[in-house]
Amino acid sequence: MLTYIARRLAVSVVTLLGVTVIAFGLVQMLPGDPARTIAGLLASDEDVERIRTRMGLDEPVLVQYGQFVSRLVTGDLGESARTRRPVTTEIGARLPKTIELAAAGTIIGSVLGIFAGVVAARFRNRFLDHSVSMGSLIGISMPVYWLGLLLIMLFAVNLGWLPAAGADRRTSIILPAFTIGLFTMALVARMTRSSMLEVLEQDFVRTAFSKGVADRNVVYRHALRNAFIPVLTVIGIQFGSLLGGAVLTEFVFAWPGIGRLLVDSIFARDFPVVQGIIIVFALMFIVVNLVVDILYSYVNPKIQY
Amino acid sequence: MGGVEIGRARRGRHRTLTRLVASLAVAAMVVVACAPTDDPEDTLPDPEVEETEEPEDEEAAEGPTTDIADDATFQMAVGVDFDTFDPAGTTTTTIGNMLTYMVETLTRIDEDGEVLPGLATDWSVTEDGLTYTIELQQDVVFHDGTPFNAEAVVFNLERVQDPDVEVPIRAAFEPIDTVTAIDEHTVEVALERPFPPFIAALSFEGGAIISPDSVDAEGNSYTEYTRPVGTGPYTYGEYSAGERFTVQRFDDYWGELPYYSDVEFQIVPEAATRVSLLRAGQIDMIILPPISDLPALEEDPAVEVLLAPGNRTIFMAFNNNTVEDPRVRQALNYAIDRESIIERVLFDAADPVDAPMDESLFGHCSVGEWPYDPDRARELLAEAGAEDLELRFIAPTGRYVQDAEVAQAVSGFLEEVGVSVDFETMDWPTYVGRITAPAEEQEQDLHLLGWAPSYMDSFQHMVIFQSDQQPPNGLATAFYSNPEVDQILADAAVEIDEGARADLYCGASEIIWDEAPWIFMYSQRFPIAYSADVTNVSFRPNESFYAVYARPAS
Numbered sequence: 001m002l003t004y005i006a007r008r009l010a011v012s013v014v015t016l017l018g019v020t021v022i023a024f025g026l027v028q029m030l031p032g033d034p035a036r037t038i039a040g041l042l043a044s045d046e047d048v049e050r051i052r053t054r055m056g057l058d059e060p061v062l063v064q065y066g067q068f069v070s071r072l073v074t075g076d077l078g079e080s081a082r083t084r085r086p087v088t089t090e091i092g093a094r095l096p097k098t099i100e101l102a103a104a105g106t107i108i109g110s111v112l113g114i115f116a117g118v119v120a121a122r123f124r125n126r127f128l129d130h131s132v133s134m135g136s137l138i139g140i141s142m143p144v145y146w147l148g149l150l151l152i153m154l155f156a157v158n159l160g161w162l163p164a165a166g167a168d169r170r171t172s173i174i175l176p177a178f179t180i181g182l183f184t185m186a187l188v189a190r191m192t193r194s195s196m197l198e199v200l201e202q203d204f205v206r207t208a209f210s211k212g213v214a215d216r217n218v219v220y221r222h223a224l225r226n227a228f229i230p231v232l233t234v235i236g237i238q239f240g241s242l243l244g245g246a247v248l249t250e251f252v253f254a255w256p257g258i259g260r261l262l263v264d265s266i267f268a269r270d271f272p273v274v275q276g277i278i279i280v281f282a283l284m285f286i287v288v289n290l291v292v293d294i295l296y297s298y299v300n301p302k303i304q305y
Numbered sequence: 306m307g308g309v310e311i312g313r314a315r316r317g318r319h320r321t322l323t324r325l326v327a328s329l330a331v332a333a334m335v336v337v338a339c340a341p342t343d344d345p346e347d348t349l350p351d352p353e354v355e356e357t358e359e360p361e362d363e364e365a366a367e368g369p370t371t372d373i374a375d376d377a378t379f380q381m382a383v384g385v386d387f388d389t390f391d392p393a394g395t396t397t398t399t400i401g402n403m404l405t406y407m408v409e410t411l412t413r414i415d416e417d418g419e420v421l422p423g424l425a426t427d428w429s430v431t432e433d434g435l436t437y438t439i440e441l442q443q444d445v446v447f448h449d450g451t452p453f454n455a456e457a458v459v460f461n462l463e464r465v466q467d468p469d470v471e472v473p474i475r476a477a478f479e480p481i482d483t484v485t486a487i488d489e490h491t492v493e494v495a496l497e498r499p500f501p502p503f504i505a506a507l508s509f510e511g512g513a514i515i516s517p518d519s520v521d522a523e524g525n526s527y528t529e530y531t532r533p534v535g536t537g538p539y540t541y542g543e544y545s546a547g548e549r550f551t552v553q554r555f556d557d558y559w560g561e562l563p564y565y566s567d568v569e570f571q572i573v574p575e576a577a578t579r580v581s582l583l584r585a586g587q588i589d590m591i592i593l594p595p596i597s598d599l600p601a602l603e604e605d606p607a608v609e610v611l612l613a614p615g616n617r618t619i620f621m622a623f624n625n626n627t628v629e630d631p632r633v634r635q636a637l638n639y640a641i642d643r644e645s646i647i648e649r650v651l652f653d654a655a656d657p658v659d660a661p662m663d664e665s666l667f668g669h670c671s672v673g674e675w676p677y678d679p680d681r682a683r684e685l686l687a688e689a690g691a692e693d694l695e696l697r698f699i700a701p702t703g704r705y706v707q708d709a710e711v712a713q714a715v716s717g718f719l720e721e722v723g724v725s726v727d728f729e730t731m732d733w734p735t736y737v738g739r740i741t742a743p744a745e746e747q748e749q750d751l752h753l754l755g756w757a758p759s760y761m762d763s764f765q766h767m768v769i770f771q772s773d774q775q776p777p778n779g780l781a782t783a784f785y786s787n788p789e790v791d792q793i794l795a796d797a798a799v800e801i802d803e804g805a806r807a808d809l810y811c812g813a814s815e816i817i818w819d820e821a822p823w824i825f826m827y828s829q830r831f832p833i834a835y836s837a838d839v840t841n842v843s844f845r846p847n848e849s850f851y852a853v854y855a856r857p858a859s
Contacts, residue, residue: 032734040396041737041780042759043473050468082388084529093546149577156585164581165382165573167548254382254573256547264386269734 001297004305005290012286016279020072023278024065027271034269038081055081055271068275077276082268087276090261095280097167098257101249102242104177109184110235116185117192117231118219121200132189139186148179148252165254176253180246184238191234195227202226228299236292243288244281372564372856373554379565379839379855381590382573382582386547391530392513393465396473398757399592401510402849403570406552407448408513408535411439411458412504418616418665418761418846420505424453424514424536434499434801441490445559447516448540455486460517462494469528474759477506499799501806502762505667509759538563538853548572564856583608583834590835590842592850596707599652602834612654613831613844616663617757618766619655619705621698621715621824622740622783627750633694634821636685640722642677646714647827650707655827660814661770663828665846668763668797668810672818675825682722694724700753701736706829712753715824741776744784754782755829757848763810767794770817785822 035052036043043051052058056067071078077087120132155175156164163172199205200223208218247259258277265273297303385399392408395401411425427440445453462484465472472478480500485493496503506512519534520527532541538560539552550570554563571588573579579591580598584605594602603610623634647655658664659671686692696719700712709730716726731739740752758765768774771794772786790813797809818825831848840858843851 030734032732032736032738034734036737036741037734040473042396042476044475044479045777046468047471047473047475051471084389090546149581152578152581152585156587157581160585164585164587165575165578166571251575252578254548254571254575254578256545256572260547260574267732267734268388 001294001305005294008290008293012290015286016282019279019282020069020275021065023275023282024068026278027269027274028061030266030269032269034081034271037269051081072279077279078272080265080270080273082265082270082273087272090273091258091276091280094256094258094261097255098243098250098259101173101176101180101246101255101257102239104173105180105242105246106184106235106239108177108181109238110188112181113185113188114192114224114231116189118196118224120189120193121196122219124197129193132193136186136189139182139189142182143248144179144183144246145248145252147182148176148249151175151179152252165252167255172253172255176246176249176255179253180242180249184235184242187234187238188231191231192224192227195230196223199223199227225299229296229303232292232295232299236288236295240285240288243284373562374564374566376567377565377857378567378569379590379852380569380571380588381592381850381852382571382579382588383592384572384574384576384579386572387544387550390533390541390544391471392510392515392533392535393470393472393530395510398848403550404513404533405510405537406539406568406853407533407537407541408510408515409537410510410513411441411507414508414761414845414847416843416846416851418667420508420761423508424458425507428504430503430801432801434501434799435496437494437496437503438487439492439494441492442559443490445536446557447519447536448534448555449516449519449522451516451518453514453516453536454489455492457514457517458492459484459486461512461514462492464527465512471528472511474509474511476765477509477511477759499801501797501799501801501803502667502760502764505760505762508761511759539568542567561854563853580834583836586836588836589839590833590850590852590855592831592833593706594832594834596652596654596832599654599832607837609835609837609842611833611835611842611844613833613848613850614656614665614846615757615829615831615848616665616761616846617705617755617829617848618658618661618663619708619711619753619755619826619829620661621712621751621753621826623822623824624747624750624752625783625785625822626744626747628696630689630691631820632685632689633691634824635819636682636689636691636722637719637724638675638821638824639678639685640682640724641675641715641718641824641826643675643827644677646711650710650714651827651829654706654830654832656830657827658825661817661823661825662763662766662810662814663757663846666758666761666763666766667803668767668807670807670811670814672811672814675821679718679722686722686724692723695727696724696750697727697729697748698751699729699731699736699739699749701733702730704733704736705753705755708753708755711826715753715826740782741780743777744775747784751824752782759847761847764798767797767810767813770794770813770822783822785817785820787816787820790816 035048035055035057039048039051056064079086080090116132120129123129152164152175155162162174163169166172205218205223208222247263249255250257250260262274262277297305383399385397387400389395392404395404410423412420413423415421424442424445425439426442428437430437441455441458447453462478462481464470465475465478466481480496480498482495482497487493514535516534519525520530522534524532538555538558540555542551542553544550549572552568554566573582576593576595580594582588583591599610602608628634643657647653647657659674660669662669686694698716700709702709716728719726739749756766756769768779769781770785770790771781772791774781775784776782793809793813797806800806800809831844833842833844833850835842838858839855841855845851
């Protein structure tokens with residue numbers, strides 16, 4: 001197992017190096033002059049040039065990339081062109097909020113999704129199954145942006161139960177977490193249902209039923225555990241992408257997460273922050289995938305590395 | 306002008322009516338709610354979740370002595386987060402607006418854009434326009450306890466000229482040569498050349514006065530200034546990036562103390578969510594609701610809407626190199642139905658312009674109008690032999706109120722008079738790259754732009770008609786060139802006599818209006834919405850709110 005983890009981490013370094021090239025290359029391709037964008041329309045040319053020098057944009061692209069990577073290996077992501085705070089500070093201020101929201105959304109989505117999926121599979125082609133399918137279809141197709149605004153209208157404006165926006169109260173997370181959780185729930189429910197259906201038709205399940213094991217035990221102990229691997233994969237991927245910031249949800253609920261920082265920074269042409277976020281995002285994705293792979297062998301001891 | 310005034314007056318009446326309905330509604334609710342108990346104070350419907358101490362404050366407000374609350378927070382939601390806390394570094398009006406809770410400028414403006422004393426009480430200028438003597442307010446202290454004096458002004462005006470400090474809007478201070486403290490409360494500023502808008506320029510928050518000692522205080526340095534220490538009515542509280550910023554009342558403030566002990570700015574990027582916060586009673590005030598929500602908000606008795614007049618002029622600039630014939634440009638000015646655009650696309654949050662600049666600026670005079678006359682437009686186009694005119698038209702998205710939507714409407718009107726329009730929208734940085742390209746690389750014939758000077762003077766507005774300011778030198782993105790206008794503007798730039806200076810701008814306006822280097826459009830209003838439970842929310846005509854003296858409505 002340990003050798004496996006070590007090998008995976010070694011491969012990750014190569015992946016990350018590739019990510020730096022993409023992160024750096026992508027921002028170079030953005031149209032518009034970053035120094036002018038940051039200085040504003042009314043700035044004099046001299047001041048724009050000073051900002052260009054400060055950002056190091058007057059150097060050749062390859063030199064800039066070299067500096068970027070050599071700083072990166074020491075854990076330094078540079079300084080935000082806009083606020084002049086270190087990029088690590090900027091990201092550090094938002095990342096916990098993003099992780100909090102992603103975790104809450106994933107937990108809500110997974111628990112409800114698995115439950116709904118199991119129910120749908122047990123009552124295949126019956127009313128409950130159709131309801132779950134319909135619900136997942138809505139969950140997957142409803143734009144989070146719209147869903148978020150609807151939830152705010154209902155729970156904050158009309159009922160007055162929950163804060164409409166912000167992140168300062170304990171109840172603040174409920175609406176955004178449900179907003180992103182709904183999509184996860186829909187995905188997980190569909191995956192659980194199809195995976196369960198496959199398992200429920202297998203011999204060992206029939207045997208378990210026929211030897212008189214309680215229905216609940218057959219479904220949750222035996223079948224679900226065997227059906228769980230693909231579900232876990234979906235949850236892992238979904239959690240990983242939520243860690244990159246649920247941009248629209250963060251916008252709608254004024255949640256101070258990393259997705260909003262990313263979008264703001266793209267519009268402000270704040271290259272160091274954009275690059276930093278891409279790299280942190282890649283890093284988290286790698287870690288989540290690794291954890292999911294390790295969890296596989298926990299869920300199904302037949303899987304060994 | 307007259308029409309505009311009437312419009313405002315009418316709006317005022319409408320508000321009064323709204324308020325009347327609102328108070329009747331509240332009264333009715335109180336009566337109903339009162340029935341089981343004896344104390345009406347306790348049963349007042351109070352949507353302010355945050356302000357449970359409200360009844361106590363109201364008692365305080367009734368008292369004859371102090372009219373301030375010991376513990377009450379005014380909460381407002383804005384769409385932007387701080388990119389800087391250094392007044393000298395501001396480029397965004399709303400950021401500067403929030404900073405003015407903590408720092409003050411030497412001069413300030415009122416609701417009409419008139420320049421008034423601020424930290425400076427009086428000023429005089431020598432006849433050559435080169436030396437200003439500025440008297441300062443006495444008995445003013447900074448938040449750190451150090452006195453505000455001539456030395457502090459010298460420090461600040463020297464700092465904004467220092468190349469090591471990032472000052473994006475340096476032009477306002479660039480003519481300064483030397484700044485000298487004459488005595489404790491008198492400063493002498495020598496200019497390199499006459500700069501008649503100098504006193505007006507001092508009202509721009511880039512020149513706000515910070516405590517000289519504070520650049521060495523914790524979290525600050527001379528070049529990276531993150532915790533402003535000024536003389537304003539509030540002091541820096543807490544900042545949580547992307548989330549909120551709070552300020553606390555400064556009890557040694559030299560002016561009138563504000564009612565609220567604390568003010569909280571919540572950073573809420575989504576306009577629809579800001580409205581929800583207000584409607585849910587979770588916030589006292591918001592700026593820039595979605596423009597399409599204005600009619601509904603105006604009908605809501607729990608909400609007051611203030612469509613603050615603003616100095617940002619929105620226009621469609623021709624590339625005067627490619628659209629050379631003035632008849633064509635005039636024709637297209639006739640082709641646009643501004644009133645219907647203002648009514649239907651902007652929900653009345655704009656006023657048509659009657660000059661190249663907004664009426665709040667010094668130097669404005671009404672020079673005419675371009676009525677909607679599509680037949681005249683077609684005639685002029687035919688006269689100019691431009692029946693098959695093709696225009697490449699670009700607009701930014703999300704930079705100005707309804708920018709892309711307005712541009713879309715304009716493009717429709719242009720097509721109605723037979724112009725074929727190749728219309729494209731793009732994000733702001735890309736857009737700036739396109740419009741500031743040198744003449745030979747310009748790829749558009751028409752573009753939408755909004756211009757708001759950082760202080761209320763035509764000087765900074767009219768530079769965009771100067772031929773020496775064409776890109777890449779400046780932002781005269783219409784590539785308009787008229788030696789007569791250049792001369793008038795050059796004269797106005799050094800004219801000391803205010804009357805003569807105003808006349809010069811008026812004369813230039815007339816020529817420009819007639820030659821139509823732009824499709825003249827409108828001045829954008831700055832919508833503010835606030836809870837009917839608060840009052841005294843006002844504005845400044847530079848797209849700013851003025852809510853320092855907000856208080857509960859009694």
